[in-house]
Amino acid sequence: MVVGAAMMSCSLAWGQKKDKSGYDRAARAVILHDAVVYVASDSDSQRVSLVTPGHEVVVVERSAPWVKVFANTDVEDDQEDKPEFGEEEAPTPASGWIRDKGVVSPSTPNGDVILYGAAANLEDAATKPNAPKGAAMAAHLLYRRVWEYFPQSPLAAEAAWRSADIRWQLAKFDISSLPSAKEQDAMLRPTIFEGDMKKVIKNYPQTKYAAMAAYRMLDNKVCGDWQGLPKCPEMEARLYQKYADQYSDGPRAAEALYNAIYREGVVVTMYTVEDDKKKADAAATQVQALAEQLKAKYRDSDFAARGVSIAFKVQQGVPIYGNDRD
Numbered sequence: 001m002v003v004g005a006a007m008m009s010c011s012l013a014w015g016q017k018k019d020k021s022g023y024d025r026a027a028r029a030v031i032l033h034d035a036v037v038y039v040a041s042d043s044d045s046q047r048v049s050l051v052t053p054g055h056e057v058v059v060v061e062r063s064a065p066w067v068k069v070f071a072n073t074d075v076e077d078d079q080e081d082k083p084e085f086g087e088e089e090a091p092t093p094a095s096g097w098i099r100d101k102g103v104v105s106p107s108t109p110n111g112d113v114i115l116y117g118a119a120a121n122l123e124d125a126a127t128k129p130n131a132p133k134g135a136a137m138a139a140h141l142l143y144r145r146v147w148e149y150f151p152q153s154p155l156a157a158e159a160a161w162r163s164a165d166i167r168w169q170l171a172k173f174d175i176s177s178l179p180s181a182k183e184q185d186a187m188l189r190p191t192i193f194e195g196d197m198k199k200v201i202k203n204y205p206q207t208k209y210a211a212m213a214a215y216r217m218l219d220n221k222v223c224g225d226w227q228g229l230p231k232c233p234e235m236e237a238r239l240y241q242k243y244a245d246q247y248s249d250g251p252r253a254a255e256a257l258y259n260a261i262y263r264e265g266v267v268v269t270m271y272t273v274e275d276d277k278k279k280a281d282a283a284a285t286q287v288q289a290l291a292e293q294l295k296a297k298y299r300d301s302d303f304a305a306r307g308v309s310i311a312f313k314v315q316q317g318v319p320i321y322g323n324d325r326d
Helices: 075-080 111-126 135-149 156-176 195-203 208-220 231-246 253-273 277-297 302-315
Strands: 028-031 035-038 047-051 056-063 066-071 094-099
Touching: 028 135, 035 066, 047 066, 047 094, 111 135, 111 156, 135 156, 156 195, 156 208, 195 208, 208 231, 208 253, 231 253, 231 277, 253 277, 253 302, 277 302
Parallel strands: none
Antiparallel strands: 028 056, 035 047, 035 094, 056 066, 066 094
8 A cells, every 4th residue: 555755756747736835834733623713712702714624724723722723724725726616615815813723734643643544544435325525535535645745655645646636526426427438539528637636646656556546647638429330349448458558567557458358359249240341350369369368467357357258258249239149
């Protein structure tokens, strides 16, 4: 789960945020729970804002058991790279007082583990029935604070990946509900924001996290619906094969190669229906070659057996796509 300190030095620059607001970023901190912001250090005073888990504050003054803060000072940063879907509008930054509890800053002892654990708990909660509102987005933000606040932590690389992946999945889910999600051409549907994934690849190259980020980004290139035409599965087969070649040691390489095999098998079926024997035979040959490659390189993977099964069906003339009954 963790990576060595040698891999962390590349993330130092990533952990530095641009100071666009004028606030002292050295005093920034993150809240682990819902925190009410009051006008004064008195719970009977007027409430001016609410800080939710993962959002930042800038600590201005401490007067136990209270902390004076500028709350939600990360709004501008969130808006800068906000995807089209997956986030609600954040509240406007506000000055006031919060209770001095559940506040984690870059100087908090064991802060990286605290933030990572809080994020993991919220990520798990988000998968449960009746999940707390906003749990997934809070997990995204808290994982993000791990690599921002503690770039040399052995947890930084995985936290960066998890943060990016949660945001990606939320956006993908929202986009999947749109009519344009079924468009054949990927250019005709909204693009999932790639900024976080690209940061993972840039700052943690040659790691499994970079390989997984690159795999996720294929979502923006595949077709929404094949519409029974070979153009899409042909293109996607090349896409997955190229990925498997580039990230051959990554955790998604076997899956990518299987996806290429399956799509080539689909192409065989489609061209057979179109009575284009030359192209069907060429695709069938590619299926066998890729299945052999998958079996040789990833013998212990379930995808190897699945690929061999697809190759056998193609060899036997069994349709891979559509109705396979004779």
